[in-house]
Amino acid sequence: MENQNNNKATASLVLGIVSLVFIFFNMYAFVGIILAIIGLVLGIQVQKESPENGMAKAGVVLCIIGLALCALTFIACVICVGGALSSLRFFY
């Protein structure tokens, strides 16, 4: 069980770091969002079972930062419904 938790914690940490790299990939930041989500779920699982696991804690923190920054990158300047649809309507 402990070994499994360590593997999950490592995966969470790695996914958190990789998600941070995707901040620089503009539209492809959504890949970073997906990685951060997976890392976050794994990290939280380990944290709930063994709160003292430092690697899982670091993974969760990095994944939260990665998720927030990738979401910021991913969300282009036009964000709400009206904006995207009005761009579509240019082509009517």
Next chain:
Amino acid sequence: MLPTIVVLGREISLYGLMGVIGIFFGVLAAIYRRKIYHINKEDVIFSSCYAGIGLLLGAKLLFIITIIPDLIKNRDLLIANPKLLLHILFGGLVFYGGLIGAFLGFYIYSRQYKINFITLLDLIAPSIPLIHGFGRIGCFTAGCCYGIEYDGIFHVIFERSQAAPNGVALLPVQLISSGINFLGCIALFIYARKKRKSGRVIGIYLIFYSIARFMIEFFRGDVARGIFYGVSTSQWISLLLIPIGFWFYTKKFSTVEEETMN
């Protein structure tokens, strides 16, 4: 108004930034209020992460649902130009989708880690209008979710918006919506400063916001949203959420603790 700012040579969307700031303060507010409900800090943060994931997915999913008719109408153009399709799919979020997604996120977390779902919702309820208020300021900076044409006092004219019609006097409905959300947030904070019966805080929020949103929709100028039988998607969802809010408010949940009477 000011869709983007440049930070360290990178263009940052102010809409996204306001959303992130809102979520930050919303989670902080929930952490501050957690002692009323005897929930530990880790659970507040972790459940908020789940809710954040649900928010993102739900808001995007409902956006895609609302634009399906437009996508079908323009399918030939979109097939010929997949980049345009990606731009459109990536370019929108719908608040109600986010709200439902966030609730689902809380539900999954509460089931997975055996925490009372209704208590979690009551804890987070005052944070929702706080986050939404910041989000609407973001809408104003991007120019999306704009209001009807209006040239009276406090009208706004967008000059370089990609969403709103530029050079036209409009009602700043985003700021009105933001103000209503902040007022709702203050009222909920005052109401929920002591423990209430389970489901009451979230019930009041749902009733308050659904009615407010139903009214606000009449002053929205971006009619290019899903309109069915003369009523927008958000108004239909508002009509659905009002009875759900009453249900939360009146239902006696199994974990109900007596209202604290000081």
